[in-house]
Amino acid sequence: MIKVTTAPFMDEATRAALASGRAEPALGLFLDVLMAMRGISEIEGEAIAGAALEAEAPTAMKPDALAMAFAAIDRGDQRKPGPKAMTYPELEAVPVALRDVICSAESKRSWSYGGPGLKRLDLGVPGGAKIEVIRLAAGTSVPWHTHKGQELTLCLHGEFSDGHATYGPGDFSAFDGATRHQPRTDKDTVAYALAVTDAGLRFEGVLGALQKMFGQ
Amino acid sequence: MLGEAERRRFADLLAMVAERQDRDAYAQLFSYYAPRVKSYLMRLGADSALAEEIAQDVMVTVWRKAALFDRTQASVSTWIFRVARNRRIDVFRRAKRPDLDPEETMLLPAGVEAPDARLExxxxxxxxxxxxxxxxxxxxxxxxxxxxxxxxxxxxxxxxxxxxxxxxxxxxxxxxxxxxxxxxx
Known part of the structure; x- marks a missing residue:
């Protein structure tokens, strides 16, 4: 187990994977949210891509493409009932990118019961890894457990502990499959966390590097 | 690549879309960016019809999310690239390719990013x-x-x-x- 509170700073390969969209989407979203919460801006990689977009030789669109875009815009505006309120108002303040994903997930499925005091919303992000938001009601204590694969957890709101350390907004932990942990909140604090599980994918690079840096 | 004045002009146009749903401003952005986004998607392996469809979609998203554009954060090209990239992630499911290559991936300690990085x-x-x-x-x-x-x-x-x-x-x-x-x- 490691608790990481300092901002990770990435090398070019990681930056390129994130900037270009090659990264496993769930891990990409996790790192985006982490950076947004830490106030880290990673503009360089995307600026390279933005400049490359300008350098593209244009490929003609169909003659009525603009008219079709306006038609779609008009259709959409009529249909839209206005943004739906989020199920849990505490999540209104999360970074915009995550907020959009949560709203879209809530429009497709509801929060599921994960045991006493525990609710989870699968964000339905494509790819092999799974990313979900976990809600721990005040005074919840989840039994000690391990995970099949590795798990990265970022505290979004509130505070929780896991039997090893305590996490506030922007803190994250990285667990390998072997470590037991016991998430819990105290009696008057609700907590939300963003959790990625690798489902046997290869986060080893990230996890190994984190462990090297932070000991343990 | 666009010069500084053109970048500023595109940022103005996108602001006009956000503030008053200006269709002429949008049409100018569309005529510059839609064909380039289409090329980008074809470069990633989409055929012409799919690239056209996704480029349309990206440009409609540009209209809808225009209010989220912040010119102090990025240029219009960088912002539209991001919209296109996110659509790409949705569309081309990455099932076949593994994630970050562990051999290459390394997170390094903090200390380099400036606190005012965002302003700049x-x-x-x-x-x-x-x-x-x-x-x-x-x-x-x-x-x-x-x-x-x-x-x-x-x-x-x-x-x-x-x-x-x-x-x-x-x-x-x-x-x-x-x-x-x-x-x-």
Missing amino acids: AMEADARVRAAMVDLPEEQVSLLRLAFYEGLSHSEIAGKLDLPLGTVKSRIRLAFAKMKARLEDD
């Missing part, structure tokens, strides 16, 4: 461009393959028939030059 993001966007002009074409194309097309270092090595170590060190060098340029002037 737009300037950073401009400086990245300036630095790209100064880099040898070979390095620019390596950066493009990695950051724009999203090839892993080993895929780039295969494509260019270069040893993996050479690709790694050249990309590191090119990126470091760019960073140095960002921190300098």
